[in-house]
Amino acid sequence: LGQADLLRRAMGKKKKEVLDAEYVPFSDGMKAHGYSPAAIKALWDVLVPFSDYAFNKAHTAAYGLISYWTAYLKQHYAAEYMAALLTSVKDDKDKMAIYLNECRRMKIQVLPPDVNESHADFTPVGTDIRFGLTAIRNVGSNVVDGVVSAREEKGRYTDFNDFMEKVPALVCNKRVVESLIKAGAFDEMKHRRRALVVIHESAVDQYVDIKKNEAIGQDSLFADMGSMDDASGFGVFGASVAIPDIDDWDKMTLLGHEREMLGLYVSDHPLFGVEHLIASATDMPVSQLAETDDGRTVVVGGILSAVTRKMTKQGNPWAMVMLEDLEGAVEVMFFPQSYVAASVHLVEDAVVLIKGRVDRRDDIPKLIANEVTVPDLSVGPRGPVVVSLPTPRCTPPVVERFKEVLSAHPGTTEVHLQLVGGDKTTMVRLDEKLRVRATPALFADLKALLGTGCLPTGA
Incomplete structure (x- = not known):
């Protein structure tokens, strides 16, 4: 057999x-x-x-019907379809990366998890998709049930202290709260992630004590001060943890924590703004290595998300690295001969191009590296920067944040805003005060705010 x-x-x-x-x-x-x-x-x-077809007619008919259904849903219910697809692979980070990139291609924005908006699984929100809470590391279904049920029973969470007051005791766990913070689940409350991480342990200790006392019938001494909440800073149960006014982590640290908690980058990506440069210098995205012939030499590119240096029994250095692009990740082996020349470039968070041989002896393809190079990421487009924005998304908060992004990259290049609404498209040339320096950093910030479809292909 x-x-x-x-x-x-x-x-x-x-x-x-x-x-x-x-x-x-x-x-x-x-x-x-x-x-x-x-x-x-x-x-x-x-x-x-x-073996050329190996399907009976009933099998063929069933596959044909399913293909028709999925194509119809993807075309007419894109957000709902992609949300269901992402939920179906939420435990497979490589497939999630592929489908997230497909959402970007379809101009569907996948929003980060949010304690006020998210449910257990991925959910459609208009034409966007909201990340599910169960996809966050260390956040189980019982915790999510507690967050969602408290929100539905007691109202939306107004800030971090309000969240800690309303949720049941099982949610008040240091590891859970830290994971929610690093995943960005409190961002819409305008709290800085670093500030919340600084105080989250003391906050959990304080609120756990309050909930224990409440459970045995001992009300807080300040329970009757609920009406003074706004003036005094005391919550309903007499607790309020001061959140320090400190600068947040830098972008790469924020994204690193986000990737640690979610398994991949969601709110932003280190490769946003340079993906066209990577694509022009490589043979294929990482996700296509699984269909590439064993032994073929290819060039792939992306960011080094992990670097592990080792020694052979003979005392020669070598390294294993994880190369990640917008569609997936691949393990790359730098054996002693290739490691000598490549070692200086093998640094976490570095954007590199790797030429190597595909190794498909195992189920998951690997790459045996021959050489590594660092691409020139300084090349920007000529002419004005054209930003496309659907009219329904042109709300005051989005416009204000859009201006902040442009102001953070001052330069001499004009910005044209293309407003798209139904069959009508309006082009607006922005004020000279909002001229920018057209760099990958600008494009990354714009794509993080408005989605990857906001800029033309190649930007």
Whole structure:
């Protein structure tokens, strides 16, 4: 039965060279059971053409109908369809990365998790999709149930202290709260993530004590000061943890924590603004390595999300690195010979191009590196920067944040805003005060705010 299953797999691959390799064990097996060479050839001549399709009519009809359904849903209910698709692979970060990139291509913005907006799974929000809370590391379904039920029963959370007051005790766990903070689930409350991380442990201790006392019927001494909430800073149960006014982490630290908690970048990506430069210098995105022939030499590019340096038994240095682009990640091996020249470039968060040989001996493809280079990321487009924005998204908060982004990148390049609404498109040339320096950093900030579809292909 084992040999028969190998033959079945070879037929399923629909590759003649793979099937031909199974002929000898097939023939030997039939001879051992007393079949003549003519009978062996007759049966093989049936199997080979059958492997070209290997589906019965009912199977084909079912696949055709499912393909029609999914194509219809993707076209007419794009956000709902992609939200369901992301939920179905929420435990597979590589597939999630591929579908997140597909959302970007479809101009669907995937919003970060939010304690006031998110549910357990990915949910459609108009034409956007909201990240589900259960996809956050250390946040289980019981915690999510507590967050959502408290929100529905007691109202939206107004700030961090209000959240800690309203949620049940099982949510008041230091690891859970820290994970929510680093994933960006409190960002809409205008709290800085670093400030919340600084005080989250003392906040949890304080609110856990209050909830324990409440559970045994001992009201806080300040319970009757609820009406003085706004003036005094005391919550309903007499607790209020001061949140320090300190600067947040830098962008890469914020994104690093976000990736740690969510498994991938969501609110922004280090490659936003330079993806066109990476694409022009590589053979394929990382996600296509799984379909690439074993042994083929290719060039791929992205950011080094992890670097592990080791020594061979002979004392020679080598390294394993994780290269990540917008669609996935691949493990790359730098053995001693290639490591010597490459080591200076093997730094976490570095954007690099790697030339190497595809290794598909295992289920998950790897890359055996030959060389690494650092691309020139300073190249920007000529002419005005054209930013496209759907009219429904042109709200005062978005416009204000848009101005802040432009002001953070002052320069001499004009900015044209293209407002798209139905069949009507309006082009507006922005004030000279909002001229910018057209750099990958600007494009990254614009895409993080407005989605990757806000800029033309190649920007």
